[in-house]
Amino acid sequence: MDATISRRIFLGVNAAAGVGMALAASQASRAGAEEKGAVGVGIVGVGGRGSGLLGLLLGMEGVAVRAVCDIIPERVANAQKRVIAAGQAEPEGCSRSETDFERLCQRDDLDAVITATPWEWHTPVAVCAMKHGKYAASEVPCALTVQECWDLVDTSEQTGKPFMMLENWSFRSDNLAVLNMIRQGLFGEIVHCHCAHSHDCLSHWYHGSAKAWAAKYLTTHNCDLYPTHDLGPVLSWMDIGCGDYFDYITSTATDSFGPRDHYTRNFGPDHPLAKQKYTQGDIVTSVVRTKKGKTLVINYDMQLPRPYDNRWMIQGTHGLYNEQRNAVYIDGVATDWDPFPPYHEAYKHAWWREGSSADGHGGTDWLELKLFVEAVRNKTQTPLDVYDSVTMSCVFPLSGESIAKGSAPVQVPDFTRGKWETRKPYFAPDDGKFVRPGAAPVGRTEDGMLTQEFALGLRTPEVQLPGVSLRFTGDPTPHAGWAAAAGQPSHCMFAAEQWGIEIGVPKGSTGKVAVYAYDLEGVRKQTVVFENREPDRLDDFHKGVWVEHAFTAEDTEDGLLRLTVSKAGDVGNCVLSRLRVAVAE
């Protein structure tokens, strides 16, 4: 995946956070690399992807890049120059042969080896690194055969050295917020998941450069060639490896239609790429059933023209998250989709609350590398371990086996050797206190009243104030995820002309009602009328304004408070973002 695409994906969700964090990252002291206790890192493969990782490592405090390896000497030289330019000592260059990574792994001054070679070298390099006592990390997928999966597991277990596949999509802020929601029980017990890696890579990858090493897979394989980006978050969402595990997989591939069509249209029917026979089907659909009777659907979709997509959907007994709709549904809370962005905000993961970097696929590359380096420094387990890594990657060979057998079910080896039954979920722990949007807890005002605040724009505010109920009149359109300035709520309700709120309260009660109005564009004018009070005229609420009124026992004789908002200018709708109700006991 290229940075352009991921940046675009992330712009909507993380732009504000990312920018600040990039600053923090660039301020990190590069001098720290030569300090006592710096983590010594070797990088194998410094092409496009390895160069990106190198750049991130050079921006991290306390990391020393001491060796670089690539079969292309120019790349090694270029990487060495970059390390020197970053204020570190010249790293050793290893470029003598395809197996010169062995010399790199033998160095005493390395704590970890990171691999970003073509796919077929991921396992050999990582195994070699672990055998020489190094932490190992590799790009995706980490293994292409079941034997390679076992090689990684066996070596890690025998050497005691952790191995981590650098699956960055496990570290996306949206996916981690969904993980928090799952762990908070919002979706109930998870039952089913759909995920896809829909990414047109014909030009981008397979034949996009002179060194398009991946192209050969289109003419030699027929399987899910790239299952880890979609599976990354799913593993933690479904507790795969920690409470459940893959049981069997069936895979079905289409024939290959895309490449021939693409190359014929672009280069003519006589071009070798148009005439070539492609073994790899355009779309591969794999269905996994787990030991606990859950299912997940995985789609490979990388050689037809289309926008990037992951099509995540995770569904449980109480609701679901649907990435394509950018929406969630939670039973009993709403009767239709609720926008995801307020949930993303409310359940933001500690890793993103605390800060990250916008560098590298929306900050995910930086985050996964930072956490990997921390694990190396602290001699702890890596955030994704060897079992996670091979469980994601094994879909590559097993899908191929099922396809070759006419979609027959293929048993998934238990790479955890039974540990999945007792292991507890360990990925991305977060002890944050979360409050569902629209479900702010009941509190107390300074003068001792019970009070609760509601986000308007989500479908159903959850009223917990005793004796209080809410009803909307005038059919306001719930509209959350409205673009909002920093610090402003991203919720609002609209109606064309006029709408209102009826607040049921105990008869004869006293208290206060307040509404918050905020107008991003600064063009609206509206009036708010509470009960029989003088209208509050809002002529400029670009920066947000609270309108509060006390209510008396006389107001609540009928147990109902009425609030109406009407447009008072040229703009055809009127908005309120929040409602606060306080009732004296």
Added chain:
Amino acid sequence: MDATISRRIFLGVNAAAGVGMALAASQASRAGAEEKGAVGVGIVGVGGRGSGLLGLLLGMEGVAVRAVCDIIPERVANAQKRVIAAGQAEPEGCSRSETDFERLCQRDDLDAVITATPWEWHTPVAVCAMKHGKYAASEVPCALTVQECWDLVDTSEQTGKPFMMLENWSFRSDNLAVLNMIRQGLFGEIVHCHCAHSHDCLSHWYHGSAKAWAAKYLTTHNCDLYPTHDLGPVLSWMDIGCGDYFDYITSTATDSFGPRDHYTRNFGPDHPLAKQKYTQGDIVTSVVRTKKGKTLVINYDMQLPRPYDNRWMIQGTHGLYNEQRNAVYIDGVATDWDPFPPYHEAYKHAWWREGSSADGHGGTDWLELKLFVEAVRNKTQTPLDVYDSVTMSCVFPLSGESIAKGSAPVQVPDFTRGKWETRKPYFAPDDGKFVRPGAAPVGRTEDGMLTQEFALGLRTPEVQLPGVSLRFTGDPTPHAGWAAAAGQPSHCMFAAEQWGIEIGVPKGSTGKVAVYAYDLEGVRKQTVVFENREPDRLDDFHKGVWVEHAFTAEDTEDGLLRLTVSKAGDVGNCVLSRLRVAVAE
């Protein structure tokens, strides 16, 4: 499915058309029922669904409902009253036993028998009707076993009587527009499809009423219980039965988690429904591979809480339609998703251009019944035939067989007996002339210039004027599907402050440039500057305004015309909907 849900689904796409059409339908002469040549219809099963179909039939010209059958006598009596109230003779009532439909089928005055019984009676009634020389139609699914599929095919072939399953989602305006797009080649060769019937029916269906006859399937089956709504449109999209056919299917079910959780939460853990053992998995994923190497994924999803969804995605070598995103992508036209609504409008099917009714699932029930009745009257083939009907329904038994065999692939019988290889697509023919949004053809102005008009807001207008090119400056946000008043384009481009269009034209050429500005809300003020002309100030363009300028050879000395639109009021963006360029030859 209930009317509430489908109405909601359709509101966005068909509301305007549907309202007018309902009027037309209700004006149809009911007296026509007793005219010579009226189509005589018998209805078997007049519960919820049958009653709805009865109401539609009673509103149609030239249809006489002459017999009704139901095991519950009160329903028969009620149906008889409705027929009489509609001005027709009292229909015979058949309610003596479960097989009293045989007496109905024997009547000489019926041309067609329509079945809306519980599932298990669909095939027996339809077979009986055909054997007695009647056209037959049944609700979905039409068959529950492979033998029933063959019974329908054999009987239809032997008697020469058409059979049609009333799969209404095949008749949706959006799905038919997608079919037109496919047949116009916009997506290239179709490769893959995903579809789902995601509809929480636990309360609605399975245990929602005293006569919840479907509930027993949850404790006796484990298969895709309801595959036809999602498959309906897919069959025609993929030419299944007319050029391609299902080869084999694999199906994987989750265990049952939803019902127990639902009933425990709602009725407590000791309620019989909470303690019952459910055999039917919550989610069933079936993957079909076709004879021509295409695949389709079918999801049953009817017992977990969630909003209604069909999750259609149909993907080809040139692009795809994604229902969840309400978007299309067409290679070479855009670099990202384009909104679907302008395409829906541009490729609207003849059946919806000509008029339909909003009654019954957004007008689809009315349309399918109208077309069925027309086929009966004209003694022609029904719009969906027996092969379509059983091909959709056979997923019920075959998915169950695959699940029982641990997801082993199951061969799909060729119910067409080889006819799929030679049959031509026949469903929903439409000889309309379609023009892709953004690709208006080149025409001539009154003064003989070549001219073309472009919809702004779709990603890339297709320029076919010789020597002309377009480039947008200032990064305007393409925004189509904008709510628009009647007769106004639903396309617009936005930018925060200022944006522009650079129009490449032949050097030294002369001609005209015009832009159309339209502001739904009527609050924007903006200026348009063309080349070195005086700015055109637009202070009120609520109803739309064209701004036109002629250009001279002097303007085109550098081969480039520049047009800038800037905000001139308080509102933070400025809009243009259309661009028209004319060049003198």
